[in-house]
Amino acid sequence: MEGTKWRVLIVDDEPFFRQLLRQLLHDQYNLSFAASGAMALDAAQHVKPDIILLDIMMPEMDGYETCNKLKVNPATADIPVIFISGLTESAEKVTAFKSGAVDYVCKPFQSDEVISRIETHLKLYNLQRHLEKRVEEEVDKRRREEQMLIQQSKMAAMGEMIGAIAHQWKQPLNTLGLLMQDVEDTFNAGDADAEYLKQYVIQGMGLINLMSHTIDDFQNFLKPSKHKDIFDVTEAFYEVAGLFSNLLKSSTIEVRINTPRTRSINSTGYRNELKQVILNLINNSRDAVNSARKKGIILEEGIISIDIEESADKVVITISDNGGGIDNAVIDNLFDAYVSTKGEGGTGIGLYMSRAIIEGKMNGKISASNIEGGARFTIELPSATPEADI
Ligand SMILES: Nc1ncnc2c1ncn2[C@@H]1O[C@H](COP(=O)(O)OP(=O)(O)OP(=O)(O)O)[C@@H](O)[C@H]1O
Ligand SMILES: [Mg+2]
Incomplete structure (x- = not known):
């Protein structure tokens, strides 16, 4: 059972006391000894004791100084120190606690008192270590969950984009197909002259460029913004609406943007992340x-x-729809992760990520409410337009 015994380091310059403590404690603990402060510092590093019993009155380096040095070294700072000393003045005890000790035992000591104090502090120390470990594990777990959510929402956004690209490509692809058929027909009819071929290439390349631009637009869409920047909020909305308007039109949904378009409305923050929220x-x-x-x-x-709209120090954006409004069952925790009424059709991280971006990264606020016939989301962002321009 040697391995499971607590390790106790006993520091005393007098052999008599070291011997006494040995007799008292060797059954229960795994003991090491040091006869001076310097030896104690060395032993504490190498033995890694679970607790240290430290004499105060020692030549060269006294107990206080030893304790101070133990506490400033990260490798030994956490080891609880109990002073065992013949000094009984309360000022001495105060100095002892100030130097970082957890307890104080007076010589001559009662054996059960020493043991029960050692036991108490070992338990406390152990409990503390256990709690610290738990906290660390918990923090770690949260971090991993957060990463997973970010990953999931990226995947969802990618899915959206592929859908939108596929939609944007349908028409030019069809046209390209018709064009190719036309070459064959024209050739068979004997009409494929140089001018025809030239027109054919121009049209074909035009369509291919269009499709290639679509890819570029979407590729830039999700690149995380590298740093906070001043940007035009209105423009970000127009861009998203522009990229997805065809897709929305195909399910007869119209996006209307109302803004005093005579000037830009600026905010500081992460432009592409805001586009994800939109x-x-x-x-x-x-x-x-x-x-x-x-x-x-x-x-x-x-x-x-x-x-x-823009007020003195805020940009206020409302997004309203006529989709029947938010279900009462979810209206109070809409922005929590995994809250969704869509079953297979949703993961419930869209609004969670939106809030993380608006409130966590951009110093803004996002809220939701029901209006006549639908839902309304309100986003507030800090304004970055100089006041004189408003
Ligand atoms: N405009 C809206 N009108 C009505 N209900 C809404 C509206 N926006 C959100 N909700 C409700 O809030 C829930 C949570 O939305 P959220 O975007 O977080 O998740 P989701 O859309 O269900 O899934 P995901 O966005 O992860 O694909 C939705 O399931 C829906 O019930
Ligand atoms: Mg969603």
């Missing part, structure tokens, strides 16, 4: 409109109405 909100509105349609709640066109 996309999340637009997608949620689209889902709401589509499901309200399925249930026959609305028959008219889906409308996502975005208003961007």
